[in-house]
Amino acid sequence: MRTIAIIGSFKQHNEEIQALCRTLRELGITVTTPQGESIINAGHEFVRYGTDDPALSDDAVQSLALHRILGASLVYAVLPNGYIGRTTCYEVGRVVQARRPIYFSQRPNDLPIGVPDAFILDRSTFLSRVTDSTWVPEWPFNDGANVTSILEQELIAGTLRDA
Template sequence: MRSVAIIGSFRRHNDPIQKACADLRVAGLMVTSPQGDVIVNHGDEFVRFRQDDVNRTNAQIQLVALHRIFRADVTYVVAPGGYVGKTTCYEIGRLVQAQRPIYFSEHPDDLPVEIPPRVIMPLEEFISNIANPEWVPKWAFDSGDAACCVMERELIDGDFRNE
């Protein structure tokens, strides 16, 4: 069974994120993250779910989330209106650097990374693809001659530009 991590701004878009999680589960996919559903600290900058361990710090909760995200076969970013938020930007950066497959519901507007159009897909299309055992999720920058793809690969390869 394939696994998916869902990330996005829980504070702004928890309802569409939870719907995406439910739709993926109905399609027979495992959702590794988020494990929570109901936010217990409305108004705080860092979201906590009722399932989060109250004895853990925000940083520890984030690290647990990263373990769940990296355990997934692929990550899907729910970005209504293009908004992802600060924590999701951090998670995306970690995923890009680790060359992990990541797809977006909409083009992110608040992310300082150029995202190739081929990794932008509505949830229905993503579910259709990920549920197909022949579909192979790929790192967003694994190919292509666009400057963003070339420069991302150079960073990974340690071929740093002297500009």
């Protein structure tokens, strides 16, 4: 069964993220994160939901979220107007490093990773793909002919050498 982690700026775009999560759940797809819906600490830098253990520090909550992100079949970044934010940038980097499939609702602004066009899927295209049982999500850097892909593969493998 396909599981999906949704990432993005919960602080700025929680309504859009939650709407997508509801749609996915209605389709019978497990959303590993976010698990909460209502933000309980509006105005703070790090978003907390009512489902987050109040005894845990923000860093511990983030580590648990990253565990749920990396445990999903694929990750979808909701980026209205391309906005990505610091935490989402961090999460994208970890997802790429872990060689997990990741897709973006729009081309991210201010992300120093080249995202191939095929990994930019608007909401309706994404929903169409995830409900297609024949669709096989991929890691964005599997292409052995693309220079960026080759460099990402070598960087992760520890084989990248300065020229």
